Amino acid sequence: MSKGRFGAHGGQYIPETLMNAVIELEEAYDFYKNDPAFNAELSALLNDYAxxxxxxxxxxxxxxxxxxxxxxxxxxxxxxxxAHKINNVLGQTLLAKKMGKTRVIAETGAGQHGVATATAAALMGLECEIFMGEEDTRRQALNVYKMRLLGAKVHAVTSGTATLKDAVSETMREWTNRVADTHYVLGSVMGPHPFPTIVRDFQxxxxxxxxxxxxxxxxxxxxxxxxxxxxxxxxxxxxxxxxxxxxxxxxxxxxxxxxxxxxxxxxxxxxxxxxxxxxxxxxxxxxxxxxxxxxxxxxxxxxxxxxxxxxxxxxxxxxxxxxxxxxxxxxxxxxxxxxxxxxxxxxxxxxxxxxxxxxxxxxxxxxxxxxxxxxxxxxxxxxxxxxxxxxxxx
Amino acid sequence: MSDIKKAFEKNKAFIAFLTCGDPDLETSAQLIAAIAEAGADVIELGIPFSDPTAEGPVIQGANLRALSQGVTAEKVFALVRTVRQTVFVPLVFMTYANVVFSYGTERFLKTAAEAGMDGLILPDVPFEEKADFAAACKRHGLDFISLIAPTSKARIAMIAQEAEGFIYCVSSLGVTGVRGEITSNIDGMVQLVREVTDTPVAVGFGISTPEQAKTMAQKADGVIVGSAIVKLIAEHGKNAAPYVAEYVRAMKQTVLQAE
Missing domain, CATH: 3.40.50.1100 (Rossmann fold)
Known part of the structure; x- marks a missing residue:
């Protein structure tokens, strides 16, 4: 029954609360990835905007x-x-919009993915919240300012080592908290299926x-x-x-x-x-x-x-x-x-x-x-x- | 019938959770004995994990405190062997997939069974990924406990059909932790379970007061309390056993009134 395997790796090790959300995401992605209108819109964004x-x-x-x-x-x-982050973010936010989501959340390490997500959210009129390790908000203060400037709310994550790993954990926790109207724009080829495939395809x-x-x-x-x-x-x-x-x-x-x-x-x-x-x-x-x-x-x-x-x-x-x-x-x-x-x-x-x-x-x-x-x-x-x-x- | 399922037979069940090694393993041994003595029907033993993604701040804190004591799966097995001499209620491990996987799933469950454990809960292992864990549980006579959530909807029948021991009904969206009110349609979730199985349902996440426990016990077969107990342990440290026992006794009484 396990999906999204690359050899022994991959799968969907997430709380039950999120399972229908990733299933819905997979179904939407399977539809839109073959939809000429979606692909034309994404190409236009990549070429004319990015x-x-x-x-x-x-x-x-x-x-x-x-x-x-x-x-x-x-x-x-x-x-x-x-950075390359915008390739994935434009794809995922466009997909989120098609799915009727009105809010996006994302983790960020260096801040590049957070800035890219805040940028796309501004462009597409989506509410945006970014989770960033407190340690990283200090290392990358300029990016924190940019995200705020772009209209995103930035949460400094203090749990664990207060870096990227903890930002991912906290974004997952937030997604279980509010999942119906929210898409998690995962920033890398990681996390539960279908994210590793979706992010790979967009990159x-x-x-x-x-x-x-x-x-x-x-x-x-x-x-x-x-x-x-x-x-x-x-x-x-x-x-x-x-x-x-x-x-x-x-x-x-x-x-x-x-x-x-x-x-x-x-x-x-x-x-x-x-x-x-x-x-x-x-x-x-x-x-x-x-x-x-x-x-x-x-x-x-x-x-x-x-x-x-x-x-x-x-x-x-x-x-x-x-x-x-x-x-x-x-x-x-x-x-x-x-x-x-x-x-x-x-x-x-x-x-x-x-x-x-x-x-x-x-x-x-x-x-x-x-x-x-x-x-x-x-x-x-x-x-x-x-x-x-x-x-x-x- | 498994001992876990039997624990629900007589009356509504009260299930208590604590994190092993918070504040230290000796205190955990006292707490487990005190909780059993106070009337808990099943006890969930948390094995600490560095990154407990399904937990709110209270249980995250307990995980960190336990890990800073150097608690490992090995030491938790030793704790279980010790308490098993005096505690006879079903014991269920609650931990994260990597703790089991990195130990070797087969070896973990063999050791757990020998120590006297009855079940395993892995909040980051949904139905689709349970095969390896559930099969190893089965080989060693443990129940692999399944969770259902307010977002599960049509998945509930599929999950309930294969459920063992009891079904852990997650009361609310979000992570573990005390909540002012529980707004999900618990009756509806329990109804969907009842349509396919007689496996008991226990409601957890956010329950702390006797009133909440009574309401939830009326809707289901039992209630699970974690964060409220862990909070008491955080407050009273090594002296927590009598406070936790008093709390468990009171909660068990209200749960019994919910018949």
Whole structure:
């Protein structure tokens, strides 16, 4: 009877109170995903409002400097609201509206998903409430202001570790509290079925475009696609249309924090084991008794103890590789890309940049790399300055 | 017939909940004995979980206090073995899927059965995901308790048909915790259960006062009280047993009046 499985992973581990809501969501999605009018409306939003298609940019200076693989950047940072999150949010809020919902709620870590949800809610005239770990509201104060400016109510979550994991728990609690008129805009390819599939489908536009753009520019598929992975929505978006192209290496870059050998890490595939949490079976950072571990990363968006079930399955099947990148490496990459290409990446995306920088010099010049630059780094400047011992005042 | 189902046979049942290891395991042992002595018909033993997504702030707090004491499934099994020497009412574990799954579902239920447990409640395992857990429960003679909620509607018949022990009727939307009033149509939910099974129904979530307990017991076969008891334990700490016993005795009396 279990639905939404990716190999052993996925499923619907949620309170009974929410079951009819996810069933209703699945039925609505199954209808609208094949509805030409819905798809036309969503395409118009993505193109005219969010600025798609996003550019595939040849990073010539970086390529020459690293002296190996030819590097392209998929510029999701140029989307409206500054990250890939808007792809999913426009899809889900449009779906919520079609379903007659008048209110949306969402969790957010770095604040990008919260800002994107508040943006779409403003555009579509939906009431909006965002749940964000108190710790993250401090790390990402500017995004909190933006959400309020966009008309959303922001709740600082103080339970547990007061980060992304607790924001997800609190949003789920709120959904059980008020479900009839409310849609939960889950921000990543995680949670109970059908969310991992819905979010994947809305993010798959990234790999669809990469494929087309690469064929236009190089006449062939890329050799390696890199993306950072927390829950894994930008990564699955960048991987999806290449999963059946066996020649394309797919590499997800997890946040190692201070290192996978330390307790201060968020590398789920690197340090986690199978578990059931937040609606899904997948890999989770946890202790030997199944207590979810407090995780750490400099990046609020990757600071999550789990990973989406489809990634867990891609890992089990060996179809995608998952590598761990430390805070130090990510900060170096953040600064490197800024200086070399004049592009300030989100600290999340900098994890993917860092790993590509490690591999590129080892490759010959005919190898094609694509790094999914999932977001822009304006939001991170104060935190990175602090990391380097410099206090900024706005 | 399982011991849990039997506990509903004589009269309306009162089911008490506490989190094991809050404030410590020794006090939990005293509390379990006191609650049984005070007339509870079934006792739910919470095994703490780091992220109890179905709980309100009161039981979240109890989970944190217990975990800060280093409480593990292993230590809770030891607690059950100890209390089983003097407590004979049915005992039901209430925890989250990952606590069972990470221990090894089969090994967890085998150990639970040997320790003397009678049932298992997992609020994050709905009907669609119960197969592995329910099968392991069955192999070891435990009842896998199913929940129905005010949003369940047409799902109630499907859930009730396969229900074991008792059916946990979630009284209200939202998470666990004391509520001023319960507005859901409990009569309607119980009616839908009755159409397919004689498995007893107990109402939980938000019940704290004798009046609420009496009203709910009139509509169903029993009531479940968690947060109100956990609140007393939080207030009185290691000395909570007599206060909790007094509360349980009073609640049981009003539930009995609801015949």
């Amino acid at each position: 600025g798609r298609p996003s550019l595939l940019y040849y990073a010539e200076k970086m390529t020459k400097d690293l002296g190996g693989a030819k590097i392209y950047l998929k510029r999701e940072d140029l989307n409206h609201t500054g 798959a536009v990234i790999s669809k475009e990469i494929k087309q753009q690469m064929l236009e520019k190089e006449g062939r598929l890329p050799d390696v696609v890199f993306a950072c992975v927390g829950g894994g929505s930008n990564a699955i978006g960048a991987f999806y249309h290449f999963i059946n192209d066996k020649s394309v290496y797919l590499i997800g870059c997890e946040a190692a924090g201070r290192g996978v050998g330390t307790p201060e890490t968020a590398a789920t595939i690197g340090t986690g084991k199978p578990g059931i949490f937040h609606g899904m079976q997948s890999y989770f950072c946890q202790d030997e008794y199944g207590q979810i571990a407090p995780v750490y990363s400099i990046s609020a968006g990757l600071d999550y103890p789990g990973i989406g079930p489809e990634h867990a399955d891609l890992h089990d099947r060996g179809r995608a590789k998952y590598a761990a990148v430390t805070d130090d490496e990510a900060v170096d990459a953040f600064e490197y890309l800024s200086r070399t290409e004049g592009i300030i990446p989100a600290i999340e995306s900098a994890h993917a940049v860092a790993y590509a920088m490690r591999l590129a010099p080892l490759m010959s010049g005919d190898k094609l790399f694509v790094i999914n630059l999932s977001g822009r780094g304006d939001k991170d400047c104060a935190a990175i300055a602090r990391y380097r011992g410099e206090e900024l005042s706005e």
